[in-house]
Amino acid sequence: MTLQPALAGALAVVIGCAAPLAASAQTQPQQSQPQHGQQRSPQSLAMEGARTSGNIARGATDICNIDRAKVERFKAAAKANFTAAPDFEGAWKLGYTEAQSTVDRFAQLKAKNPDEYAKEIGEACPALDHGIDEVTQGK
Structure with a gap:
């Protein structure tokens, strides 16, 4: 994974801003964590980054109504920075799909409270909109 330091910081902001929106990532079983002292492979880290980015994108489009073109630029930036992912599209789609429970939760919250x-x-x-701007450098 070749993530530029500035982009890594901006992605951290996006992930932090999306935390309330990304609760659905917990609905799927997580990959087993490495044993004590073992490092995760660059491919594994990149796949997780792609998955998380897809999850964030779903919240951005379906909950925050952020412009789809901006979300596509976010996806392009993620793809360019998670080049070690052997199946970026598959991981992105998984993260995007996993966010359905969060979309549903917000729809229920809107109706009930x-x-x-x-x-x-x-x-x-x-904050999520601003974070995506940072990742895409405002493009």
């Missing part, structure tokens, strides 16, 4: 929905969206979405 509009004030809380507005609060959560108001906090997460502007």
Whole structure:
């Protein structure tokens, strides 16, 4: 994985901003963690980055209504930086699909508690939008 330091920081911001939106990543079994002292392979790390990026993209489009063209630029930036992923598209699609439970949770929250929905969206979405701008360098 060849992630530029500035892009790594920006992606960390996106992931941090998306944490409330990315709860669905926990619904799928996680890959087993390496034994004590073992390093994860660059391919494994890149696949996880692609998966997380897909999850973030789903929240950005379906919850925050961020422009699809901007999300496509985010995907292109992720793909360019997770080049070690042997199946970037597969990992992206998995992350995107896993976010369905989060999309559903927000839809339920909007119906049941509009004030809380507005609060959560108001906090997460502007930060997520800004984080994507940082990853794509505002393009």
